[in-house]
Amino acid sequence: MKQPLLGQKILEWRKAKGLTQEELVERCNINVRTIQRIEAGEVTPRSYTVKAILEVLEVNPNDLQYFQLEKEANSELNNLSSWLRFSFITGIIYLILAIIESVIDVQLYLEKSEFSVGFGYVYTFLKMSVLVLFLFFTGAFYKLGQAFSNLLLKVTAIFLMILTGAIILEDIVTYWIGIDIVSGLILRSLILGLVYVLFATSFLYLSKEKGTTYIIVGALGMLTGVSFMTVVFAIPGLIFLTVFEVSLIILLYQEYRKTSPDNPKTFLSQEQVFL
Known part of the structure; x- marks a missing residue:
């Protein structure tokens, strides 16, 4: 998936869960700046980073593939x-x-x-x-x-x-x-x-x-x-x-x-x- 689209979906899923960026950072053990750049579409996260974020947001990886x-x-x-x-x-x-x-x-x-x-x-x-x-x-x-x-x-x-x-x-x-x-x-x-x-x-x-x-x-x-x-x-x-x-x-x-x-x-x- 193109990075801006991935960042957009992560942002939507995070807001749907009612989490702030800081709360997501605490649960994923990821730098807050990294989350900000991912959601802004500035960087392409590694696969394990995406997996960690999806687990916290309780998103099925198949949903990402369907998108x-x-x-x-x-x-x-x-x-x-x-x-x-x-x-x-x-x-x-x-x-x-x-x-x-x-x-x-x-x-x-x-x-x-x-x-x-x-x-x-x-x-x-x-x-x-x-x-x-x-x-x-x-x-x-x-x-x-x-x-x-x-x-x-x-x-x-x-x-x-x-x-x-x-x-x-x-x-x-x-x-x-x-x-x-x-x-x-x-x-x-x-x-x-x-x-x-x-x-x-x-x-x-x-x-x-x-x-x-x-x-x-x-x-x-x-x-x-x-x-x-x-x-x-x-x-x-x-x-x-x-x-x-x-x-x-x-x-x-x-x-x-x-x-x-x-x-x-x-x-x-x-x-x-x-x-």
């Missing part, structure tokens, strides 16, 4: 809340840029525009911005997978990040070189569809405990994945993907609100998730 675990759980919950808030914001920016990116990609595919160096730099910057934002956005679902102990959500989030990175890099290289060096649109659509189906499945699995939002997100993700896998409906699948990502952003916001320190009711039991 430490409780503080660690609070810290983990705060970290998750920060991640969700950050990913929610980046998700909104990502979605806006992704829509612009999709429109440009469709135009490039249908119109076969002539090569332009100036546009190439803008196109590359847009693609890389989308990739970075997508990584931050999807990283939140990896974090949720950790919190919910959902291996499928963690694995599919990682696969989505890797696959999206490969696709975006392929798009950039394709524009500059003019050759599709990796997969082609059909193979890309099939792989993306499969990953999105698995990603959606993880939300449907969680919906048993988490409720309607997860059912909606899972259903939209499943519709998106199946559309990509049919290849024929890959273009409409882009519309489904946009709606799906909007639902993911809403889900992140809801989970952020539930984990926010300002919310007295948390969506997670700290013992269930972190201990």
